[in-house]
Amino acid sequence: MKRRKYTRDHVAWNLLTVVSFASFAFFFLFPLFRLIVGAIWTGNGFNLEPFKRFFATKYYMQAVANSFKVSTVTTLIAICTGTTFAMIMRYFKIKGKKVVDILLLVSTITPPFLGGYSWILLFGRVGWVTTWLKNTFGIIFPGIYGFWGIVFTFVCHSTMTMYMYISGALKNVDATLNEAAASLGCFGIRRIIKIIIPLILPTVLSTALLTFMHCFADYGTCALIGEGYNVMGTLIYTAFLGEVSRDATLASAMASITLIFTSCLFMVQRWLASRRVVEMNALHPIEQKKPKGIVAILSHFYIYLMTTLAVCPIFVVAYNSFQKASGFLFLPGYSLDSYRTAIKRLGDAIQRTYAYGLIAIVLIVVIAVIISYANVRHSSSITKTADTLTMFPLVVPGTVLGIAMVLAFNGAPFYLNGTAALVISVWVIRRLPYTIRSTTGVLHNISISVEEASQSLGANPFRTFIRVTFPMLFSGVLPGALLSFIASITELSSSLMVYNFKTVTMSIKIYTEICKGNFGVASAMSTILLLSAVVVLGVLFKVSKGNYEFTL
Amino acid sequence: MSITINIEHAKKAYGKNVVIEDLSAQIKPGEFFTLLGPSGCGKTTLLRMIAGFNTIEGGTIAFDDKVINNLPPHKRNIGMVFQNYAVFPHMSTRENIAFGLKERKVKDPELTNRVDEVLEKVQIRELADRMPSNMSGGQQQRIALARAMVINPDVLLFDEPLSNLDAKLRVEMRSVIRHIQQQAGITTIYVTHDQEEALAISDRIAVMHKGEIQQIDEPVKIYRKPRNLFVATFMGQTNILDVDVNGQDISISGTDVNYHFERIRKDHQITKGKLVVRPNDFTFEDAGIEGVVTERIFFGTITTYTVKTNIGDLVVTRDVNEHMKSIGETVHLAIPVEVVNVFDADGKNMSIMEDAG
Structure with missing residues (x-):
């Protein structure tokens, strides 16, 4: 049934959208615009020199090639590992599934750079495993650095993200579809290829794109574990903030190139997604079978292995934090020294991180609810534009966004550099797309007649929104919001660009300590950060009763 | 006490797509009036025009003498029951029913008394403090009915309220609805595509086709003396x-x-x-x-x-x-x-x- 148009609330919601979108545009589209203009326009003419230099220098082109290599390999592997993982978890009864699920959720809150860091602790040149191999077997392991190190770290992390989203899609595949296929003579592997894969393909593609983006311009992981293996992220960072060879124009040129490339990918993904719209709503979810024989052994082995890889960083970091340490060496024996130093050095960074995170999440929820409600219930070209463009941050790498922000708000007339506003808006922008998606999903599940019932009972549209829509929405939006809170406080790539000494957050402190080689302190700080994230997760489990679904 | 609904030359259009061209009907005070027709005939559209969820592009709809064309739904004093129940999932049965009363600033003890009374009437007293999530369709529709009744609306509107229920429950609920409506004497408009249901429940039936009323009559006449071939073939x-x-x-x-x-x-x-x-x-x-x-x-x-x-x-x-x-x-x-x-x-x-x- 069509909604009546141009009523007072229709106009009101569209106005609200305009206001929310304007603030979004100011902190997102405007900086990106400035970035691109700044890269090619010097003030009195076009200047393509940095671009020429970039494309002509082998050193830079090598980094581009490296980025492609890392992202493509990671994405391909993660698609396979993630899909396999999701299918096993969905179709088979796995022993300890609950524990696995909780561990995985915990693992997704670990920022990738912490993963990289802990793999160094294990497999680095002086890592435990490396040392152990050398002492016991005399095997010299060169350490997990360079290309495969980066890929390994990313795959461990992305597999779980892949799993979460694909599992959500699989949940919506109705069992009767499977039975129908079987009754038509299609089963086993053929059924998976012909029925299941096409149904979950849109989700797989979107998630794959996200993975690709994350890898393509990640800075932290590559900087830590890459050791001279240059990729776009590290290149941009060094060009922008590095101690030697600082070149802001080159940095913005590179950022622009990355941005254009990722935007193209985004459009391709949107186009693909729009071509294949699969509407599913499972009345009979697929029943889980008990695997038998070799299948059982292999499935369990695979699930446990991937889970271990995913959560390993957390336990490594947590264990390390209690060890005696001196610089990057861990000494025998345990102490709380690392924590003492950590807390001293963190100072108000702890409160600051939480305060920023809370402000960010309130803003995210408010903007997301406005934009998605307006688009679902009072759709117009305005709301549709807002809805589409707010998806864009998904594909803008943190480093690029950070640089764009600094360039746009550094100096007159804004002077926002190094202010809390900048850090918070970076967080808001990076997480907004996720929350808008989940809010829109929840809204589509709220029948419009519930709101009409409220109005027919005498509640005006505003009271209806407050008393009926928002409470119904809230329980659906909260899990996503909590996850966004965690993602925000652990964010590194873009915070690193926009922070200054007054706005240092915990993840930046951790990163600095790792760079200084104070592994003990870094571990202690990470544990504090992760612990708070786990507390938030606990709340998430409580409110969602373990039923939280990831949709994209 | 009960009101008359006057529909005069009502028109509904979505852009250039005219759904109802020119429709007139008068619903008498306290009458149980059914809009019957195949899907797409405009019956739900008309009901939603009366409820205020659809705009009216021409003509007038009046409750007694008061034209309500531009009155928003929340000011029309209607009670509406929806096909998918539309029970508020985050409120208990009691809170659902009290919703409209609270909007009307009704205070305790009147609030509790009125809620209790209607709970009794629709026979869901034992569900009073439960949440709707695990209730059956029939129970949820009873809540919806109670919620619409308790505010003493001028008009009761039903939008295919029984079509999501199974056959046995449908028969049971329809006598509940009929019984309560007769007791309260509220002017009622009921939309359905089920001719048997319409015959069983209504004082008068309007058979609709392609946005036009084909015939308005008592159930027996509609069945025995169909005005045209469409009505004759639609009724069985x-x-x-x-x-x-x-x-x-x-x-x-x-x-x-x-x-x-x-x-x-x-x-x-x-x-x-x-x-x-x-x-x-x-x-x-x-x-x-x-x-x-x-x-x-x-x-x-x-x-x-x-x-x-x-x-x-x-x-x-x-x-x-x-x-x-x-x-x-x-x-x-x-x-x-x-x-x-x-x-x-x-x-x-x-x-x-x-x-x-």
């Missing part, structure tokens, strides 16, 4: 026979069967028409349309036969207590002229309508 299964008309004499084309039809005016000029015979109107006699039984379906209380004749297959239903015909048997079908209707080529009922009963 029918056999349509081509007939040649000559004054008050009609003969069934392709047969030598003739009837004298007193309920047609003598002075018409029509020569061709259609005779509509319901399956249970046919009787097996010694003379009449000759045919062979080709199919027999036993339903318990009735038996349905398909009879192959040279004017096509005819459907006949007879009471179980009658002697059953067997497949392959030759039968003769007679038509009781006093209950069937003859329509002209445009589908208009040629029978004189006044004598209906």
Whole structure:
């Protein structure tokens, strides 16, 4: 049934959208615009020199090639590992599934750079495993650095993200579809290829794109574990903030190139997604079978292995934090020294991180609810534009966004550099797309007649929104919001660009300590950060009763 | 106390797509008025215009003398029951029912008293403090009904409230709705596509087709004296026979069967028409349309036969207590002229309508 148009609330919601979108545009589209203009326009003419230099220098082109290599390999592997993982978890009864699920959720809150860091602790040149191999077997392991190190770290992390989203899609595949296929003579592997894969393909593609983006311009992981293996992220960072060879124009040129490339990918993904719209709503979810024989052994082995890889960083970091340490060496024996130093050095960074995170999440929820409600219930070209463009941050790498922000708000007339506003808006922008998606999903599940019932009972549209829509929405939006809170406080790539000494957050402190080689302190700080994230997760489990679904 | 709903020349259009062109109807105080029609006929659109969820592009809708065209839904004092129940999932039964009262600033103890009273009326007292999430459709629809009733609305609106329920519950709920409506005497508009439901529950029925009202009448008249062929065929299964008309004499084309039809005016000029015979109107006699039984379906209380004749297959239903015909048997079908209707080529009922009963 069509909604009546141009009523007072229709106009009101569209106005609200305009206001929310304007603030979004100011902190997102405007900086990106400035970035691109700044890269090619010097003030009195076009200047393509940095671009020429970039494309002509082998050193830079090598980094581009490296980025492609890392992202493509990671994405391909993660698609396979993630899909396999999701299918096993969905179709088979796995022993300890609950524990696995909780561990995985915990693992997704670990920022990738912490993963990289802990793999160094294990497999680095002086890592435990490396040392152990050398002492016991005399095997010299060169350490997990360079290309495969980066890929390994990313795959461990992305597999779980892949799993979460694909599992959500699989949940919506109705069992009767499977039975129908079987009754038509299609089963086993053929059924998976012909029925299941096409149904979950849109989700797989979107998630794959996200993975690709994350890898393509990640800075932290590559900087830590890459050791001279240059990729776009590290290149941009060094060009922008590095101690030697600082070149802001080159940095913005590179950022622009990355941005254009990722935007193209985004459009391709949107186009693909729009071509294949699969509407599913499972009345009979697929029943889980008990695997038998070799299948059982292999499935369990695979699930446990991937889970271990995913959560390993957390336990490594947590264990390390209690060890005696001196610089990057861990000494025998345990102490709380690392924590003492950590807390001293963190100072108000702890409160600051939480305060920023809370402000960010309130803003995210408010903007997301406005934009998605307006688009679902009072759709117009305005709301549709807002809805589409707010998806864009998904594909803008943190480093690029950070640089764009600094360039746009550094100096007159804004002077926002190094202010809390900048850090918070970076967080808001990076997480907004996720929350808008989940809010829109929840809204589509709220029948419009519930709101009409409220109005027919005498509640005006505003009271209806407050008393009926928002409470119904809230329980659906909260899990996503909590996850966004965690993602925000652990964010590194873009915070690193926009922070200054007054706005240092915990993840930046951790990163600095790792760079200084104070592994003990870094571990202690990470544990504090992760612990708070786990507390938030606990709340998430409580409110969602373990039923939280990831949709994209 | 109860109000009249006056719909005059109402028009509904979505852009250039006109759904209702020009519709007028008057619903009497305290009446149970049903909008009946196939899906897409505009019945729900009209109901939502009355509720205020659809705009009105022309004409007026008035509660008594007050035109409500531009009044937002929350100011119309209506109680509405939806197809998908639309129970607030985050509120208990009691909170759901109290919702409208709280909007009207009704305070305790009146609030509690009124909620308790209506809980009793719809027989869900034991559900009062439960959340709706695990309730059956029937229970949820009772909450929705109670919620709409408790505010003493001027008008009760039902939008296919029973179509999500199973057959048995549907019958049960429809007597609950009818009973409560009669007690309260609130003017009621009820939308359904189920003709049996409409016949069972209504004071008057408006049969709608393509945005127009085909006929407004009491259930018996709608069934027995359909104004046109659409209404006749929509209200249950029918056999349509081509007939040649000559004054008050009609003969069934392709047969030598003739009837004298007193309920047609003598002075018409029509020569061709259609005779509509319901399956249970046919009787097996010694003379009449000759045919062979080709199919027999036993339903318990009735038996349905398909009879192959040279004017096509005819459907006949007879009471179980009658002697059953067997497949392959030759039968003769007679038509009781006093209950069937003859329509002209445009589908208009040629029978004189006044004598209906």
